[in-house]
Amino acid sequence: MSAREAVAAVTGSFTEHRPAARPDPADGPLGWSGYAESRARAAARTGEDESVVYGTAVVGDRECVLVSFEFGFLGGSLGGRTGDRLEAAYALARERRLPFVSLVATGGSRMQEGMIALIQLQRVARASALLRAAGLPQIAVARDPTTGGGWATLGAGADVVLALPGAQIGFAGSRVRPADADPYAYTAEGQWAAGQVDAVVTPQELPRTLARWLTVLTASGPAGPAPVPEALSGAGLPATGWDAVEQARSPERPRAEAYLDAYFTYRLPLNGDRCGGTDPGMLCGAGIRDGRPVAYAAQCGTATRPAGYRTAARVIRLADRLGIPVLTLIDTPGAANDAEAERAGAGAAIAEVFAAVAAARVPVTTLVIGEGGSGGALALAAPDNTHVTADSYFSVIAPELAAAILKRGPDEVRATAGQLRLRPQDLVELGVARSVVGHAGPG
Known part of the structure; x- marks a missing residue:
């Protein structure tokens, strides 16, 4: 041609x-x-x-x-x-x-x-x-x-x-x-x-x-952050910390793909970290929502790999340079922690995302739609504009791992989940999240 x-x-x-x-x-x-x-x-x-x-x-x-x-x-x-x-x-x-x-x-x-x-x-x-x-x-x-x-x-x-x-x-x-x-x-x-x-x-x-x-x-649109997505499930607020964990881990819970499809008129993928890596558990790109451009980085429920974090950082930096608001969806048990992930620079990749969010001049909107496991989830969270769904949790670490660190037995995992105050309504009370989408108060 x-x-x-x-x-x-x-x-x-x-x-x-x-x-x-x-x-x-x-x-x-x-x-x-x-x-x-x-x-x-x-x-x-x-x-x-x-x-x-x-x-x-x-x-x-x-x-x-x-x-x-x-x-x-x-x-x-x-x-x-x-x-x-x-x-x-x-x-x-x-x-x-x-x-x-x-x-x-x-x-x-x-x-x-x-x-x-x-x-x-x-x-x-x-x-x-x-x-x-x-x-x-x-x-x-x-x-x-x-x-x-x-x-x-x-x-x-x-x-x-x-x-x-x-x-x-x-x-x-x-x-x-x-x-x-x-x-x-x-x-x-x-x-x-x-x-x-x-x-x-x-x-x-x-x-x-x-x-x-x-x-x-x-495309240009009204100034301000991207709208918070609506909750896609009718889950009620969990009674206990362990109930929150079980709801977030349910295989029937809506995942990132469903949230993105419901949110955008159309969306276009940005693939890969430009360092030889991809992570199918991190969906990144940009799309049109109500005639307005929005960039996105969305975890899919798997342990996020270094390439996923680097791709998310790439998208956030691009959106910031072009003046496009960003939507992040959090859903991960945590960052991948195997030897391959460490060799690929897990810590540096997570640091890139923390830095990209912290430095962003455009508004970032975050919705936790499932598991929010430790720093591997927090890296994508907007410090002042994070929201949660009723079927999600956010914790310093997974309850099982917290119990192991504290030298507690398996029979104490559920109680540990309660002590971590990881329920959606707890997160609002603690000031970590602004709202539980679809629910009027912290419950």
């Missing part, structure tokens, strides 16, 4: 821009013999005079700056003039306060320009950082192939990374990776499994998905 075909696949409204042309030696900055002829052949074959086109576009009903790579022009490689165009595209987005969308298909830096080509990555990284500092979102679509410096800047450096099915994606292109390398690791699907891609999207779904992401990342 050519650069312009890729543009036409996502928008019918595109206005091309071009930076002022700069003079270059015929064979480029290195005087590479035959380079001028290679460029001429590429131009004749593709109808383009460089490996990227850019301009303004309307995707769905949102205006954006759109960049598209022409892989047929010297493998979509980045040279000096490519850098000119990319830098100008980022500047245009800053000037007009528009989101930035890149349709990437590149083999990396252009050999015929040597280090002059490679340092274009620094220009792109700088322009991207300026756009990020301006509070504007960046979305990348990884086409086939997306490798080398193009992946390491425009692709992997975007806020949201989408990929087309089967696309070759990776820093190492097919000709330079180890001969025994697992080919799956260099595919869109492999990168999604490793938490480097947020979603693999078919060409047919791409226009709507892009339009929805642009809406979520740029």
